[in-house]
Amino acid sequence: MYNHKVVEKKWQEYWAKNHTFKTGNDPKKKNYYVLDMFPFPSGKGLHVGHPEGYTATDIVARMKRSEGYNVLHPMGWDAFGLPTEQYALQTGQDPAVVTKENIANFKRQLNTLGFSYDWDREVSTSDPKYYKWTQWTFEQMYKNGLAYEAEVPVNWSPDLGTVVANEDIVDGKTERGGYPIYRRNMKQWMLRITKYADRLLAGLDNLDWPENVKEMQRNWIGRSVGAQITFKIKDSDETFDVFSTRPDTLFGATYAVLAPENKLVQKITTDGHKEEVDAYIKQIESKSDLERTDLNKTKSGVFTGAYAINPVNNQKIPIWIADYVLGSYGTGAVMAVPAHDTRDYEFAQKFDLPIKAVIKGGDISKEAFTEDGPHIDSDFLNGLNVEEAKKKIVDWLEEHNAGKKKVNYKLRDWEFSRQRYWGEPIPVIHWEDGETTLVPEDELPLVLPHATDIKPSGTPESPLVNLKDWVNVVDKNGRKGKRETNTMPNWAGSSWYFLRYIDPHNDNKLADYELLKQWMPVDLYIGGAEHAVRHLLYARFWNMVLYDLGVVPNEEPFQRLYNQGLILKDHDKMSKSKGNVVNPDDVIEEYGADSLRMYEMFMGPLDASIDWDDNGPASTKKFLDRIWRLFVNDLDLKAIPQENVVEENDGTLDKVYNETVKKVTEDFDALHFNTAISQLMVFINAAQKAKTIPREYAEGFMTLIAPIAPHMMEEIWQIYGHDESITFAKWPTYDPSKLVESTVEIMVQVNGKLRGNFDAPKDADKDDLEKQALALPHVQKFLDGKEVKKVIIVPNKIVNIVAK
RNA sequence: GCCCCGAUGGCGGAAUUGGCAGACGCGCAGCGUUCAGGUCGCUGUUUAGGUAACUAAGUGAAAGUUCGAAUCUUUUUCGGGGCACCA
Numbered sequence: 086m087y088n089h090k091v092v093e094k095k096w097q098e099y100w101a102k103n104h105t106f107k108t109g110n111d112p113k114k115k116n117y118y119v120l121d122m123f124p125f126p127s128g129k130g131l132h133v134g135h136p137e138g139y140t141a142t143d144i145v146a147r148m149k150r151s152e153g154y155n156v157l158h159p160m161g162w163d164a165f166g167l168p169t170e171q172y173a174l175q176t177g178q179d180p181a182v183v184t185k186e187n188i189a190n191f192k193r194q195l196n197t198l199g200f201s202y203d204w205d206r207e208v209s210t211s212d213p214k215y216y217k218w219t220q221w222t223f224e225q226m227y228k229n230g231l232a233y234e235a236e237v238p239v240n241w242s243p244d245l246g247t248v249v250a251n252e253d254i255v256d257g258k259t260e261r262g263g264y265p266i267y268r269r270n271m272k273q274w275m276l277r278i279t280k281y282a283d284r285l286l287a288g289l290d291n292l293d294w295p296e297n298v299k300e301m302q303r304n305w306i307g308r309s310v311g312a313q314i315t316f317k318i319k320d321s322d323e324t325f326d327v328f329s330t331r332p333d334t335l336f337g338a339t340y341a342v343l344a345p346e347n348k349l350v351q352k353i354t355t356d357g358h359k360e361e362v363d364a365y366i367k368q369i370e371s372k373s374d375l376e377r378t379d380l381n382k383t384k385s386g387v388f389t390g391a392y393a394i395n396p397v398n399n400q401k402i403p404i405w406i407a408d409y410v411l412g413s414y415g416t417g418a419v420m421a422v423p424a425h426d427t428r429d430y431e432f433a434q435k436f437d438l439p440i441k442a443v444i445k446g447g448d449i450s451k452e453a454f455t456e457d458g459p460h461i462d463s464d465f466l467n468g469l470n471v472e473e474a475k476k477k478i479v480d481w482l483e484e485h486n487a488g489k490k491k492v493n494y495k496l497r498d499w500e501f502s503r504q505r506y507w508g509e510p511i512p513v514i515h516w517e518d519g520e521t522t523l524v525p526e527d528e529l530p531l532v533l534p535h536a537t538d539i540k541p542s543g544t545p546e547s548p549l550v551n552l553k554d555w556v557n558v559v560d561k562n563g564r565k566g567k568r569e570t571n572t573m574p575n576w577a578g579s580s581w582y583f584l585r586y587i588d589p590h591n592d593n594k595l596a597d598y599e600l601l602k603q604w605m606p607v608d609l610y611i612g613g614a615e616h617a618v619r620h621l622l623y624a625r626f627w628n629m630v631l632y633d634l635g636v637v638p639n640e641e642p643f644q645r646l647y648n649q650g651l652i653l654k655d656h657d658k659m660s661k662s663k664g665n666v667v668n669p670d671d672v673i674e675e676y677g678a679d680s681l682r683m684y685e686m687f688m689g690p691l692d693a694s695i696d697w698d699d700n701g702p703a704s705t706k707k708f709l710d711r712i713w714r715l716f717v718n719d720l721d722l723k724a725i726p727q728e729n730v731v732e733e734n735d736g737t738l739d740k741v742y743n744e745t746v747k748k749v750t751e752d753f754d755a756l757h758f759n760t761a762i763s764q765l766m767v768f769i770n771a772a773q774k775a776k777t778i779p780r781e782y783a784e785g786f787m788t789l790i791a792p793i794a795p796h797m798m799e800e801i802w803q804i805y806g807h808d809e810s811i812t813f814a815k816w817p818t819y820d821p822s823k824l825v826e827s828t829v830e831i832m833v834q835v836n837g838k839l840r841g842n843f844d845a846p847k848d849a850d851k852d853d854l855e856k857q858a859l860a861l862p863h864v865q866k867f868l869d870g871k872e873v874k875k876v877i878i879v880p881n882k883i884v885n886i887v888a889k
Numbered sequence: 890g891c892c893c894c895g896a897u898g899g900c901g902g903a904a905u906u907g908g909c910a911g912a913c914g915c916g917c918a919g920c921g922u923u924c925a926g927g928u929c930g931c932u933g934u935u936u937a938g939g940u941a942a943c944u945a946a947g948u949g950a951a952a953g954u955u956c957g958a959a960u961c962u963u964u965u966u967c968g969g970g971g972c973a974c975c976a
Contacts, residue, residue: 297970300892300971304971304972309976327976331976411976413975418976431974493976687901687902689901693901704915707914707928710928759902760902762913763902763903764912830909834908837957839909877908877957882908883908887956
């Protein structure tokens with residue numbers, strides 16, 4: 086009887102000992118790079134969601150090896166990060182030690198699943214040999230003006246003791262922990278990702294990615310085209326710019342609004358309104374972002390007492406401040422056209438500001454009219470529709486030096502500083518004379534010093550500030566300086582790990598250019614949809630920067646991307662607090678890794694979120710046991726092939742075998758594992774009924790299913806007398822001539838309803854088919870008393886008789 | 890509020906181009922094996938009527954296009970995901 090505990094261990098040891106999955110480098114073969122999103126090694130270990138994507142890539146990797154490719158299938162660790170630091174803090178441990186333990190546990194678990202990783206290429210983002218190159222890339226960015234320090238409004242989380250990036254905020258709260266965030270001005274390291282906005286947008290078009298992920302990135306980048314318009318302030322030399330996608334409505338601007346944080350506010354507010362304005366600003370500042378959005382269910386704002394001059398008609402319009410105008414987008418100021426913008430309309434209604442229609446259509450006594458129509462009351466724009474008017478007004482603005490065409494993005498520069506300990510030190514020194522320099526390249530890596538007190542400082546400094554010996558430096562001229570104490574976010578290390586796998590031990594370069602050229606871009610990248618924006622946008626940006634530096638050969642790193650779905654329990658996400666977590670260790674113990682792998686692939690489409698069925702692994706185990714009994718005769722001393730597996734082929738299984746080879750090959754390539762497995766079951770059902778099974782077909786079947794259930798297939802392969810691992814067994818091919826039969830079944834319909842069928846030779850004459858169909862007694866019954874109007878014949882499929 | 894995706898038996902899901910709806914598996918029922926249970930093998934399983942052949946209905950709902958619709962079009966309901974004052 087098959088014992089998964091013994092056999093799986095046996096082959097896992099065999100693969101490790103023989104380095105079976107060492108990346109091939111045969112120049113005669115083509116290369117294939119199949120990549121998993123590497124995990125964050127948390128203390129909880131793997132849950133059953135991890136193996137889903139990992140099994141999918143493993144199947145593809147094993148299939149490609151069999152098809153004769155050099156395959157790169159690596160694994161590593163996204164090892165820096167806040168959760169480890171918090172856990173270490175709570176339990177009084179060193180994050181480095183915790184990380185090491187967690188990695189060991191993850192690696193053990195991955196190995197019990199039988200994944201075919203090339204462990205000689207393992208990387209960890211917290212390894213100084215690795216983050217040397219994270220720091221090196223940062224320095225290149227700094228030298229090229231892509232990394233800079235700035236006093237910017239940031240998302241401060243007092244609970245996490247650090248700022249977080251815009252990308253890390255969900256529903257106004259931190260993505261990790263769900264803590265409130267507050268706007269606060271802080272000096273931060275920033276990466277100029279906005280410079281790449283257009284390329285990040287354009288590059289999406291040629292990628293084989295899920296459409297929704299592309300759409301999310303497009304929305305995140307948020308490109309919009311409009312005009313920047315300059316307004317003068319009445320009785321003042323000051324001016325301000327607004328951005329608008331609807332410059333054509335300029336004649337309908339009846340007031341202007343500045344963001345409360347706009348610096349101009351203090352300058353222009355008149356004495357009579359100062360108190361009110363200051364009170365409003367103060368109220369806004371004390372609220373978290375979430376409260377601010379709640380607050381804004383109804384509009385709020387105050388008048389500054391100042392007026393702006395509309396450049397197109399020299400009318401004076403009041404300037405208000407309101408927090409529905411964001412300081413961080415566009416120019417932090419808008420011209421308000423209440424007649425044709427719903428937000429401005431709501432505001433004008435509340436504060437009784439004038440509403441002036443400049444486009445015909447709609448009823449502005451009820452709501453804003455935002456659709457297209459001819460312009461009215463707009464001087465030289467009258468009669469034009471929106472598109473024409475936009476062009477004309479931009480020309481006019483440029484002619485009169487009052488504005489210009491402008492493209493704006495929602496994307497903002499990447500906030501790159503974290504006030505925490507467990508991350509890559511930013512390799513920068515601030516000198517007493519105000520100069521800022523990089524740590525020289527030949528001194529990299531700048532190693533994160535060991536620290537015992539890693540409590541967040543609650544200030545813009547990280548816990549590193551307490552390590553005086555490390556922080557304080559003196560140069561050769563006796564000039565004193567302090568090291569940057571902020572660390573990088575853990576998105577840094579994960580933005581380029583796929584490059585390091587290609588040349589993981591290189592001490593002189595991030596990776597060898599020639600090797601990168603051989604392997605990049607990644608052919609297939611599978612991971613969770615939660616990384617649709619952040620990781621995938623950062624990684625594309627990082628790779629583009631390296632591309633511009635001539636370090637990597639491709640602008641886009643991931644050619645084909647796929648998101649696996651979630652595995653649910655009782656129609657809900659698995660989580661410790663709900664107590665519905667399934668541990669893969671338990672499933673492997675009871676049913677074996679092969680059964681778990683197969684079940685997760687058989688559940689349904691890879692990208693669907695599906696409920697975990699507790700007896701799912703039992704059902705795939707049952708199927709695997711059937712395969713074992715069909716092919717293997719267990720004798721007391723030794724297992725041998727079953728005697729009905731023979732050298733001769735009686736032809737019974739020709740069709741189903743060739744169909745199986747075709748369907749499984751195509752389905753694996755398309756990542757349709759659930760239907761591939763059902764076809765493998767169809768073959769076994771047929772083989773079980775057959776008197777004999779040709780050895781060629783038996784072994785071909787083993788090769789097809791080995792990527793899903795590698796342990797058992799290695800064992801059977803060995804029983805069938807092979808000395809080598811099934812890993813490199815040649816992938817079977819099919820004979821198309823065996824797929825078609827000489828006779829086909831023709832379905833007969835009367836008025837579209839199925840009434841009978843008959844067998845006919847393939848590609849039979851249409852007239853014959855019609856005659857035979859009409860002659861069927863059952864069909865005759867339905868034609869009784871009716872006149873045949875028309876007969877439609879689909880060759881080799883259907884005859885439809887239309888009768889009345 | 891806006892954008893995207895989806896809805897098929899008791900359950901998970903199959904169904905190239907519009908052409909036999911429900912592959913494959915789970916579950917359930919019956920029979921055999923077994924002292925018994927489990928395993929294993931066989932049979933049945935969309936619903937209604939009928940011993941059966943067969944008939945009728947049937948892919949969230951309503952309408953449409955077509956000889957023919959799970960598949961295409963329109964409207965609508967529900968579910969999931971994303972964005973959310975982005976001017």
